[in-house]
Amino acid sequence: MNKKKPEAATGAGNGAEKGSGRDTGQGSKQQPFRFKGLKLLGFVVLLYGGSYLWDASRALKSLEGFAHVLGTLIPILIVVTFLTALINLFIDPKSLARHLGAESGIKGWMIALSAGVVSHGPMYAWYPMIQGLREKGARDGLLIAFFYARAVKVALLPMMVAYFGLTFTVVLTVLTLLAAWGQGVVMDRIVHR
Amino acid sequence: MHSFLNALKKAAKNMLSMTPMILAIVGLVGLFQGFVTREMLASLFGGNPVIDTLIGTFAGMIAVGQAMISYILGGELLDQGVSLYAVAAFVLAWVTLGIVQLPMEIEVFGGRFVLYRNVLAFVSTILVATAAAGVTLWLA
Structure with a gap:
């Protein structure tokens, strides 16, 4: 549990935790780029492979569902990316x-x-x-x-x-x-x- | 303009780093839609309002998809005699809780924040669903 520190009055450092990637953004080094969730994605790909062997028609239906959800998600992700950029730029x-x-x-x-x-x-x-x-x-x-x-x-x-x-x-x-x-x-x- | 492009590049890079996680979550959503039928969901409920409310919460946590689908499923569950308490919990948990997105949530926010958020949301869902269904039935 975090103790309240003086800087918490501005919100910075409030609730910081290991692994959360949370920092004040001041003086911190830029993190090297890395993909997150590669293992989970590999596991899901294996699940699709296994489900195809078990029931091919349902696996294909799942793949259709995947494509449909991804199609609806992409515009939202683009909007979120723009909003994030605007927040980074204009909100200190x-x-x-x-x-x-x-x-x-x-x-x-x-x-x-x-x-x-x-x-x-x-x-x-x-x-x-x-x-x-x-x-x-x-x-x-x-x-x-x-x-x-x-x-x-x-x-x-x-x-x-x-x-x-x-x-x-x-x-x-x-x-x-x-x-x-x-x-x-x-x-x-x-x-x- | 140049600084906006820099900010956009940084945000896009951040989003790109999460791509495998997002694809994995969407993949799990697809599997759920392909393999879990409405009949399977309906068969979970036994008729006891208290237990059904808990089952509704857990079913909503596991189920994934657009909120609109939860309303359609909820309506069908009501037609099949499932209590309003359970359906309210199911509809609310569908949007506010999610087992499928937990790995990504932990990766982004850290375990402690996610634990508190989900415990608070779980308790709230049961309380809100019970109160909303109770008031509705009382006023009916």
Whole structure:
């Protein structure tokens, strides 16, 4: 567990952990390029090979599913890459700490929750950008609130009403946002303990 | 402009380094879609609302795909008599929890952050699903 250090007031160094790749970005050497997840990818390729031997038609259906998901994911990854570049260029750790760091207050919660609600695509597409914000000093509590608020999909609300009714949709949406905020508060307490 | 290109190059390089991980996760999503049928999911639920809520949460954690699919599956599960508690947990866990993306999440954020995030999300999912279904049934 991290002790709160003086620099944590700006968010920098807050929650730093080994293996997370988190740092303040100041004075750190650039990491050499390396692909992440090669072993996992190899394992998945083997799974496809094994599943083809077991049931070729289902394996081909899986491959179709893979191609379809990848096709929908690529535009999102391009958008995330652009957003990451803009964040790196225009948002310095000091100003980010003001909006998403220790002193961000209610504004930080509003940004995290609304960003979670409007963000599209699968959660893992957002990991690089979120980690970038984290390295610049964004609070872990706000990031956790962002991730949980993603359960609210504005574009899909009419569909949810059609399947589960208006009452359920409204109650679930409100409780989800409250839970996202609550998780963020708990996470902030854990980090600062 | 030059500095933006530099920032874009850095961001693209970062994204490129994650390509194998993203391809692996998408590969697992494809396998799930190819091998796990709706009937398999429906057969998991036994009729006990408490146990079914837990099963719904775990099924949502394992299941992957667009949120829209979870609504369609959830609607079908309701039609088959599965409780609203379980379906609420299933729909919520589908979006907020994910076994498949855990390796990438740990690689990017580190184990401790991921552990806290998932434990908090798991507990919240059960509480929110139970409360949302309870209030809905009470108001009905």
